[in-house]
Amino acid sequence: MEEISHIEQRRKKRQKRKRRKKFIQISFCILLFTIVCIICFLLYHHTKPKPYVIGLDPGHGGQDVGAVGYIQEIELTEKTVDFLEERLKKDGRFKVIRSRKNGENMDITERKTILLDKNVDLILSIHGNSDPTGTARGFECYPSPPGRDNHQISYDFAVCIAQQMAEAGNHLRGINGIRYAYYVTAENGDIQKIIKETSDTTIYAQPSFGMVENVNCPAVLAEQCFLTNLEDVDAFGSQTGCAIAAEAYYKAICNYFQMEEMPK
Numbered sequence: 001m002e003e004i005s006h007i008e009q010r011r012k013k014r015q016k017r018k019r020r021k022k023f024i025q026i027s028f029c030i031l032l033f034t035i036v037c038i039i040c041f042l043l044y045h046h047t048k049p050k051p052y053v054i055g056l057d058p059g060h061g062g063q064d065v066g067a068v069g070y071i072q073e074i075e076l077t078e079k080t081v082d083f084l085e086e087r088l089k090k091d092g093r094f095k096v097i098r099s100r101k102n103g104e105n106m107d108i109t110e111r112k113t114i115l116l117d118k119n120v121d122l123i124l125s126i127h128g129n130s131d132p133t134g135t136a137r138g139f140e141c142y143p144s145p146p147g148r149d150n151h152q153i154s155y156d157f158a159v160c161i162a163q164q165m166a167e168a169g170n171h172l173r174g175i176n177g178i179r180y181a182y183y184v185t186a187e188n189g190d191i192q193k194i195i196k197e198t199s200d201t202t203i204y205a206q207p208s209f210g211m212v213e214n215v216n217c218p219a220v221l222a223e224q225c226f227l228t229n230l231e232d233v234d235a236f237g238s239q240t241g242c243a244i245a246a247e248a249y250y251k252a253i254c255n256y257f258q259m260e261e262m263p264k
Contacts, residue, residue: 051095052257054088055120056081057112057211058098059127059221062105067130069227076128076224076237078102083246084124088253091262099125108210116215122157122256123219124249125211128227128237137229138171139236141222144212145180145196147203150219155198157218160252168248170225170236175199181221182206218256222249 058077060066066073081098088094097118099111115123129136141161143154155178162177173179180196184206194206212219224245225236236245254261 049093051093052122052253053095053097053118053120054253055097055099055115055118055123055217056085057115057123057125058100058102059125061100061111062103064105064107067128067227069128069130069134070230070233071128071227071237073128073130073227076227076242077126079239079242080126080224080246080249083243084126084249087246087250087264090264091250091254093259093262094253112211112215120217122217122253123211123215124161124253125209125219125221126249127221127223128225129223130228131226132228134228136173136226137232138173138177138226139165139222139224140173140177140179141220142179142181142209142212143218143220144215145182145204145208146201148213150216153218154212154220157252157256158220160255161220161222161249164248164252164255165245168236168244170245170248181208183208 058074058081060074060077064074066077082102085096085098088096097115097120099114100106129140139162141158143158144150148154158178159176162172165177166172175197178198180198180200182194182196182204184192184194186192196202196204207213209221211221225232225241227233227237233241235241251261
């Protein structure tokens with residue numbers, strides 16, 4: 001009887017040792033799995049490309065409604081930026097910085113400072129054009145002009161934009177939809193805007209649009225359509241038109257960064 005009791009005790013001890021050993025093995029496996037997961041997580045986030053930071057400027061704002069035609073300019077700029085921001089965020093590879101919220105009253109210096117403080121990788125300022133005759137139509141954009149440190153990269157981005165606008169059916173003004181703008185002070189003190197075609201690569205000291213001056217990234221100001229031309233407004237200034245333009249800008253941004261477009 002006593003011998004049976006000893007055997008039973010030894011059996012229980014063996015089972016206990018087996019359970020302990022199994023527990024240690026399971027615990028070790030769990031610990032090893034956790035370590036592997038942590039390492040994979042760190043490696044993934046270390047090697048995962050950082051999103052491009054896109055600076056979007058809906059031109060004008062607040063009390064400054066911009067040009068007025070069949071619609072106000074801020075209607076076009078804000079709607080287009082809303083569509084473009086949504087598209088870029090849905091893509092997942094971009095971070096969007098807006099220069100202002102819809103309806104916010106901020107001058108160009110404040111809007112530009114917000115974008116530069118966030119170290120954006122690209123600036124796109126969206127505007128609408130106007131013409132007193134009501135006959136002018138089409139798209140044009142203005143990169144940082146010759147002589148600026150970021151001229152070439154801005155021009156390259158402008159080419160991408162113009163190509164996508166043409167594919168969307170917009171009429172390109174000038175040689176290729178890309179122009180340079182300068183503000184010249186006349187003898188009487190008046191400031192006039194002078195437009196030059198891209199064939200004129202002369203370096204002028206006169207300032208261009210504020211949003212494309214003194215920045216270290218690609219910067220382009222886009223005149224999406226003429227607000228004083230009903231056909232233009234219907235095509236690229238209406239709700240549907242702004243969505244079409246936003247998609248063209250999105251494709252241009254992807255093309256500039258040599259990235260595949262993501263489906264809608």
